[in-house]
Amino acid sequence: MKKVLFKKLLSDYLGFFFITLVSTSVVIWVFQAVNYLDIMIEDGRDYLVYVNFSLLNFPKIISKVYPFALFFSLFYVTTKSEFNNELIILWNFGVHKIEIVNFFLKISIILLIFQILFTSILVPIAQDTARSFLRSSTINFFDNFIKPQKFNDTIKGVTIYSETKDKNGNLKNLYLKKDVGKGFQITYAKKGKFQQIANTPILVLYDGATITSVNNNITNIAFSKSDFSLSNIETNTTTYKKTQEISSSKLIRCTTNFYKLNKEEFILEGKKIENCSYKNIQNILRELYKRFIIPFYIPLLSLIPLILITSSKESSNYNKIRLITFLIGLGVIIFSETTIRLISNVLVYDAGMAIIPFIMTLFFYLFLFNKFHVKIKL
Numbered sequence: 597m598k599k600v601l602f603k604k605l606l607s608d609y610l611g612f613f614f615i616t617l618v619s620t621s622v623v624i625w626v627f628q629a630v631n632y633l634d635i636m637i638e639d640g641r642d643y644l645v646y647v648n649f650s651l652l653n654f655p656k657i658i659s660k661v662y663p664f665a666l667f668f669s670l671f672y673v674t675t676k677s678e679f680n681n682e683l684i685i686l687w688n689f690g691v692h693k694i695e696i697v698n699f700f701l702k703i704s705i706i707l708l709i710f711q712i713l714f715t716s717i718l719v720p721i722a723q724d725t726a727r728s729f730l731r732s733s734t735i736n737f738f739d740n741f742i743k744p745q746k747f748n749d750t751i752k753g754v755t756i757y758s759e760t761k762d763k764n765g766n767l768k769n770l771y772l773k774k775d776v777g778k779g780f781q782i783t784y785a786k787k788g789k790f791q792q793i794a795n796t797p798i799l800v801l802y803d804g805a806t807i808t809s810v811n812n813n814i815t816n817i818a819f820s821k822s823d824f825s826l827s828n829i830e831t832n833t834t835t836y837k838k839t840q841e842i843s844s845s846k847l848i849r850c851t852t853n854f855y856k857l858n859k860e861e862f863i864l865e866g867k868k869i870e871n872c873s874y875k876n877i878q879n880i881l882r883e884l885y886k887r888f889i890i891p892f893y894i895p896l897l898s899l900i901p902l903i904l905i906t907s908s909k910e911s912s913n914y915n916k917i918r919l920i921t922f923l924i925g926l927g928v929i930i931f932s933e934t935t936i937r938l939i940s941n942v943l944v945y946d947a948g949m950a951i952i953p954f955i956m957t958l959f960f961y962l963f964l965f966n967k968f969h970v971k972i973k974l
Contacts, residue, residue: 597689602699605677605686609703613669620665621657628653645729652726659715663890663897663932666707667925670700671901675918678909694968697902701961704898711891716844719887724841742767742790751826758788765789770801772824779810783824790826799824839871839879844887846870847880855943881946882939892953893932899960900925906967928956 629650677683686696742748744761759769767788774781785804790797805818839847850872853865859874866872872880903921907914932953939946 598691601686601689601691605673605682605696605699606703608677609669609673609700612673613665616669617658617661617665621654621661624657624661625650625654628657648729649726652722652729655714655719655722659711659719662711662714663894663929666704666894667897667901667929670898671904671922671925674901674904678904683905683908692968693905694965696905697899697961697964697968700898700902701895704895707898708891708894711894712888715887715891720841720843724837727837727841770804772799772801776808777810779808781806781808783807783822785822793823797826799826837870839876839883842870842883844884846872847884850877850880851884854941877941878939881941882936885939885946885950886936889950889953890932890936892957893928896928896953896957896960897925899957899964900928902964906964 632650632653633646674683687693742756742758742761744758746757748756753775755771755773757771758767761767768786770783770785770788772781772783772785774783783801783804783806785801787802789800791800792798801819801822801824803820804822805816806822808815808817846869850866850869853862853869853872854877857865863874866874900921903924904918907917911917935949935952938949
């Protein structure tokens with residue numbers, strides 16, 4: 597009978613955990629997807645790039661929501677079981693409260709392993725793939741990012757301004773500024789329009805002049821028609837690989853070299869690994885901490901809701917205990933995220949930060965163990 601009761605408890609917990617995780621992640625993803633859409637439109641990229649980029653960011657959102665969903669689900673199931681008298685049935689069948697603690701602690705270790713695999717393998721791959729869509733994509737919708745009476749600097753090194761723009765994409769009174777070496781080039785045109793000529797995007801300008809200033813040498817050339825080529829251009833959207841997109845094995849190798857090698861050797865070896873440098877080592881350490889240490893707060897977040905079984909709904913301060921328990925859980929989640937910023941490149945200090953979740957988990961376990969095992973001597 598105990599097995600049946602534990603299966604029921606586990607089924608309720610995992611079911612609500614899955615619902616909370618997916619629903620919360622979808623809501624956050626929708627808000628982010630709208631933001632990504634604005635970026636893609638302003639950047640003039642294909643909608644297929646937008647769809648792939650936004651979908652591939654979903655695993656990252658799940659990894660962020662995971663700890664909260666886990667804590668909230670167990671908090672909800674524990675509260676529901678108490679109000680539905682399901683916990684009383686467990687106690688009547690001889691289930692000891694410490695057995696519940698040990699049971700959920702074991703489940704949390706399994707969930708911890710899943711989270712580590714998720715954050716250290718799947719999320720970096722998804723993030724890198726998402727960024728690769730930006731790196732390999734072309735800017736197809738130039739008309740989209742030109743808004744009348746607004747300066748646009750989507751194209752790297754180029755600023756474009758148009759006084760008016762009609763529904764056919766015809767531009768009037770254009771202003772373009774382009775960086776040229778150590779100087780700049782300013783072009784004014786009365787009219788302009790984006791066209792595709794031999795699969796090459798071109799901004800055709802009419803009735804204007806181009807002023808070029810390089811090394812204090814200024815030239816002024818008037819034209820009746822001029823083609824401003826937009827092939828092989830880059831945008832200001834970040835397309836280089838970020839630390840969060842690099843595989844865990846490479847980050848570990850970079851960190852190992854940092855602590856093992858001298859400065860000259862590290863610089864030499866760092867060139868073989870993406871983003872591996874003295875300047876970026878703190879970001880790498882924080883990323884590794886986020887992938888491999890933050891998940892160890894999961895057992896702690898599984899123990900905190902079990903404070904509720906130290907009391908019952910008949911108790912006059914049960915609602916107060918519920919509120920305090922919920923606030924403690926939220927506090928731990930916020931604290932765990934805050935510790936990421938505290939990571940430095942001092943080994944002893946970082947090691948101290950890394951053992952905090954283990955110490956806190958041990959403390960909470962001993963607290964509950966002492967509550968349910970009166971005879972224990974600490």
